[in-house]
Amino acid sequence: MANETLISTVSPEFSDVEKVLFVYTGIRESFRVYYVTEVVIYVITIFTNAITLTLLSCNRRLRILSNLFFGCLAVTDFIQGFFGVAFNALRICWFSRRADLSFVNVEGVMFLLVGWWLSTLFSYCGILLITLERWLFIAHPFLHQRLYTAKKMFGVVGVAVGMCMVGCAVFSTGAARSVNVGISFPLLHTCFSVLIVSTYAHIILISCRQQRSIRAVKNRTANRSANSHRENADNNGNINIHDSGGIRVSGYDLRGDARNRENDKANTTNAPIFTISSQKHSGDDLGGAANNNSLPATTTNAADALTSNTISVTDLGGSSVKAQGASLNNQMTLVGIEKAANEKRKYNFFSGSKDTKNKYKTAVAHNWKAVRMSATVFCMYFCFMSPWVYYEAFASLIYGPRTETNEISQALNTLTCLHFCSNFFVYSFQNRDFRRVLGKYWAIVFGCCFPSLRNKVTDMANVPSGHY
Structure with missing residues (x-):
């Protein structure tokens, strides 16, 4: 109407x-x-x-x-x-x-x-x-x-x-x-x-x-990881060592901190070097006879020590330290204090590969x-x-x-x-993908119309585009 x-x-x-x-x-x-x-x-x-x-x-x-x-x-x-x-x-x-x-x-x-x-x-x-x-x-x-x-x-x-x-x-x-x-x-x-x-x-x-x-999860996990590594660092100056078998070893820095070496020279007391904690064994040194029926007398280096579950070593001297270090280099990965940030992956929200x-x-x-x-x-x-x-x-x-x-x-x-x-x-x-595909088709069409410029146009189209 x-x-x-x-x-x-x-x-x-x-x-x-x-x-x-x-x-x-x-x-x-x-x-x-x-x-x-x-x-x-x-x-x-x-x-x-x-x-x-x-x-x-x-x-x-x-x-x-x-x-x-x-x-x-x-x-x-x-x-x-x-x-x-x-x-x-x-x-x-x-x-x-x-x-x-x-x-x-x-x-x-x-x-x-x-x-x-x-x-x-x-x-x-x-x-x-x-x-x-x-x-x-x-x-x-x-x-x-x-x-x-x-x-x-x-x-x-x-x-x-x-x-x-x-x-x-x-x-x-x-x-x-x-x-x-x-x-x-x-x-x-x-x-x-x-x-x-x-x-x-x-x-x-x-x-x-x-x-x-x-952000809250990342900050919380970062603080948790930093606190845990700070506690490990304050625990008698220990650091973490991982071997290929997954055994956790804690001990002094085997790379030889200068201050620790000076203290070792000044003091004749034997300080513990490392501990592999599982079952408890003790010995005077790596080359000596075992105490408490824990180690055979023929144990000569740290590689043999790894065959047992737990060793408490009270003294390493002279060439024994060198032998121990050479053996551990092949079987263990030393993780220093400066790499403690990598441990956040255990708790991180974005954990994974x-x-x-x-x-x-x-x-x-x-x-x-x-x-x-x-x-x-x-x-x-x-x-x-x-x-x-x-x-x-x-x-x-x-x-x-x-x-x-x-x-x-x-x-x-x-x-x-x-x-x-x-x-x-x-x-x-x-859209980057759309732009790339459009450039390729444009190069084909333009190259067919102008054969003399085909190579130049193709090179321009194949240049990687930026982000979206």
């Missing part, structure tokens, strides 16, 4: 198609420059998103499940480009006297409008799905691993398409200039934006909590790169769409229903088209 009211305000000499064009799009002949600009932008949109889809589908490194929603967004922008080119070409040719547009009917114009609305709504859904996927990965990683499968994700995409079709049917009815553009679309844009911004804020909050927890820690760091870095890229896509969409959306809402609130589009509204509407071709540049600048 509202549509009929608006159409009736248009001059009766206009055809039904012209009435639809004036009511739903507010075309004017003076806006032909804006229409041509939009056609150029939509052609770039088709070209860039076709490249994105080709790389995501043909390259194995990019054909991963986490890029599914980015691929869906590229498909949406690709379709949006076709509808935009067709619709703006119709608006350009409508005022051309040489163009024969007798084949254009109301149903065809409405089909273009419905397709444009459908692709726009699915762009919102695509960005929202990308944001929720990153949030689920960070907030609930185990649930993400269980739910994030190919079949389930394609099902989610199908549900999103169905919801967009329902929403498109709603947007295709009623007064386009007064209700849909002025009220419904700004409300939809605001709801999606608030939900996405809240999700990213929660992601940042979770990240800060995780970083604080990691270097490969394990590198994989963990790589996974965390990849996750945050994906979050940054999805946030950039949303920011581009919000910055390009918001001026036109909220200007239309403000104009509808102040001036009421309008059947014409002023120049400010048309200029802002042209600005919104830039978003559909911006995703390609976001991928190129923030």
Whole structure:
């Protein structure tokens, strides 16, 4: 009914198609420059998103499940480009006297409008799905691993398409200039934006909590390790020795601290050199007869001493120390006080091999790169769409229903088209793998067109790219 009211305000000499064009799009002949600009932008949109889809589908490194929603967004922008080119070409040719547009009917114009609305709504859904996927990965990683499968994700995409079709049917009815553009679309844009911004804020909050927890664990384990090594160092100046069999040996520094040697020379008392603690044995020296039936009299060096479980040695003198040191060099690894920091691995949160820690760091870095890229896509969409959306809402609130589009509204509407071709540049600048694959394909195409520069272009494409 509202549509009929608006159409009736248009001059009766206009055809039904012209009435639809004036009511739903507010075309004017003076806006032909804006229409041509939009056609150029939509052609770039088709070209860039076709490249994105080709790389995501043909390259194995990019054909991963986490890029599914980015691929869906590229498909949406690709379709949006076709509808935009067709619709703006119709608006350009409508005022051309040489163009024969007798084949254009109301149903065809409405089909273009419905397709444009459908692709726009699915762009919102695509960005929202990308944001929720990153949030689920960070907030609930185990649930993400269980739910994030190919079949389930394609099902989610199908549900999103169905919801967009329902929403498109709603947007295709009623007064386009007064209700849909002025009220419904700004409300939809605001709801999606608030939900996405809240999700990213929660992601940042979770990240800060995780970083604080990691720092607390690292500080606690570092203090625990430092205290334990300080106690070991204060215990008669002992250090730790590990042999290949895993036997723990504590004793004085066998490398011969200068101060200890001076004290040994000044004092004739025999100080204990090392102890292998398991079962207790005692002897006067390594070359002497055993006391308490613990060692055979033929024990001549520390290697033989290691065959028993525990030895308490009260004296090593002269060449015995050299023999002992030579034997222990082959069977034991001396860990000095200066290497005590390595013992933190026993209690550290990131304990494990270097490969394990590198994989963990790589996974965390990849996750945050994906979050940054999805946030950039949303920011581009919000910055390009918001001026036109909220200007239309403000104009509808102040001036009421309008059947014409002023120049400010048309200029802002042209600005919104830039978003559909911006995703390609976001991928190129923030995704290293995408950039490398794009460089290789570009080198192949450019080399085929200019054979004389093939080697130079190939060398440029093979230069390792920087980080994300």
